[in-house]
Amino acid sequence: MDYTSWFISISFLFVHLIGASNATGASPRAVAVKYDWKAPAWDAVNSHRSMQFSFPRAPHFRVAAEEWPPHVYIRTDIEEGSKGRSPQVMGKTVITGPMGKLMDELAHAMNFTYSVVQGDGYWGAPQGNGSWNGMIGTVLRGEADIGLGPFGMSYTRSQVVDFTIPVFIEMLHVIVQRPLPMPDPWGFVAPFTWFIWVGLLVAMVAIMIISFAITNILGFGGPRSLWKHFWATYSVAFSQTFPWKPNGLALQMTCFIWAIVIFIVTRSYSGALTSLLAVKNVPVKYDSLRDVLDDKTLNILMEGSTALTAHLQTVQSGIYYELAKASLTRAKYVKASETYGAAYSLIPKGHYAMLVENVVCRKIYSDYFSLTGRCDFYMSTGNFWQLIYAMIVSKGSPLRELMNVRIQSITESGIYEKWAIDQMPNMTHCLKMPTKVKAHEPYSLLDLWALFMLVGGGLVLATLVFACEFLSSSAAGKF
Structure with missing residues (x-):
């Protein structure tokens, strides 16, 4: 255990021993035996003590973070430090957005400072040599004390890091180019x-x-x-x-x-x-993961080194096995910070579909409409791959329990959800897409070609019948 973890453990143990001794009359040794101090029991008394805990002297932690709107924004600030109760700026790298505010609240409540550590732009997945990339790898190598994420919780990840309690729950959707109103010739x-x-x-x-x-x-x-x-x-x-x-x-x-x-x-x-x-009809061609898999010509955009991509490496059956096979030839992986750039540049071309969280789809809607005034994207009604998202700390870190009670109070009160919604001011304008649009322009030949084809087919058939009758009459000597 390094100096930081030792300091937290001693401080946390001291608070629990004093509080428990005063409340129950038990000796400090008896209380120490009752509680596992590396992972304290999750009960009402322990939660209250964790909520009251604050470092006497502010330690400094390193936080692994990558930009992932609307939850995490990372920018460079020329000012050192910050005023008031929000000391987010440590040096030139600044975290903003809902997760930045959450990190700020934790730092204020627990009395610590932090700096931002950026890595390769990925969340974290196991590599062939047994190591991990992304923010998880940064925490595992001891280059960061906390992983901001938020990370999708999975069994594989839980074997190498500890998750905090959930910050939010998300489902993946398919986002594609918004279909245009099309005439129905038939x-x-x-x-x-x-x-x-x-x-x-x-x-x-x-x-x-x-x-x-x-x-x-x-x-x-x-x-x-x-x-x-x-x-x-x-x-x-x-x-x-x-x-x-x-x-x-x-x-x-x-x-x-x-x-x-x-x-x-x-x-x-x-x-x-x-x-x-x-x-005029508005056809919806891709409304589920199955629709995407069935179209072999459609390219797939996915974030790299996620819980889903890790699952695709081991799955043996079902629709995710089909996705794993399709991803070998059709998938293009992007970093978390590159998600929006890829969406804006590739999806409008018409032959790309992106698999991302619901909130990311809404953020794409909101930002694109704010910039252009248009709704050029469509989010599927079908969803898949539900995940619970949380922050991470190194295995056995006492920070986990101290952070949990404060994260719980923020999420249960709806504060975090409000922070996230505030990042998407124009998201509702493009959410409801009509399946039919009233036509205000005259119909063209392209709109009614089936009718003219029917007329043409009838004339051809009538000509053939006439030819047969003429030949039959000529053979009978009527002409």
Whole structure:
């Protein structure tokens, strides 16, 4: 144990021994046996004593930190020190943002000073030679006493460092280029589902067969040609009159029912089609991790050396195994401080998807809208990979319990959440994306090409039928 840890342990033990002896009448030795001083019992009495603890003489700690908006900002300040109750500036490196404020509150409450240690820009993951990179590696090598993070808690990380109690909980989302309103060339079939269209076709065939059977069984009522019955049924379906007059009650009732059905269907279709032509669809292609994995042409952006990337190295099945395989050829890893630059430069190109926390997505929304006034990004409604985020200290450090009670009081009161929300003033403007947009401009050929294709197909078919009839008539000597 180094001098700093020894000093904290002795100070913390002294406070507990005196407090417990006065409260219970027990001897200092008995109290020492009751408590494990490297990791004190987490109870109400111990929490109260930890909250009351303050260093008699302010020690100096080194804090490993990397920029990760909106939680952590790191900047260079030309002033030495700071005034008031917020001594964040130690030298030229300054921590701001919600985690900076949290670190500031801890320093003020516990009476210590700190300086910032920056590393390689990563959180921390095990390397092939057994060492760790990132901020975790900085703490393990003794170059820092506290890791600001905040770090996603995982079993692998807990084997080498101690986590504080959680600061917040997050889920990952997919953020992609915001889809643009697109016309639907096949919108003229949209008023009905395919089941309705198939049902209408079946009904038309059934009416044709029934009317043909009635006239042939009764021997009167209409023509006995199946083709003429088909043509009559087809004419009514397109709001045309009967080419012949049906006689007999049975045939007249059959034709009447078909006419009523067609009347209701055509009125419903025309009203729905008018409404559909007034809007344009906004297709959402990537709304979950599964959507991203299914598109083999889409590149994936991820933060490097995170709890997720460490998990991908060992997973053997499931959707994360698929992500691990896809990341071998499709993934581009970025540092925490490079996340926003990568989002702004790569995602608008249209063939990149980024896997980041919900709060990072909202921060991207907020900052981009503040700069441009546009909402060019879309955050998936589907989420995955829930993580608990916390700070870290070296294994067995007595700082952990002293920090825990103060972190708990700040998070449970909602103060930290308020700090985080204050970093994103324009986040709500782009959160709700409509799935349909009212069209104010005239439709172009691109919007209705399917209709013209249908007309063209009909003309080609009619030409082929005409050619067949002409050849058949010529062969019969009619021309």
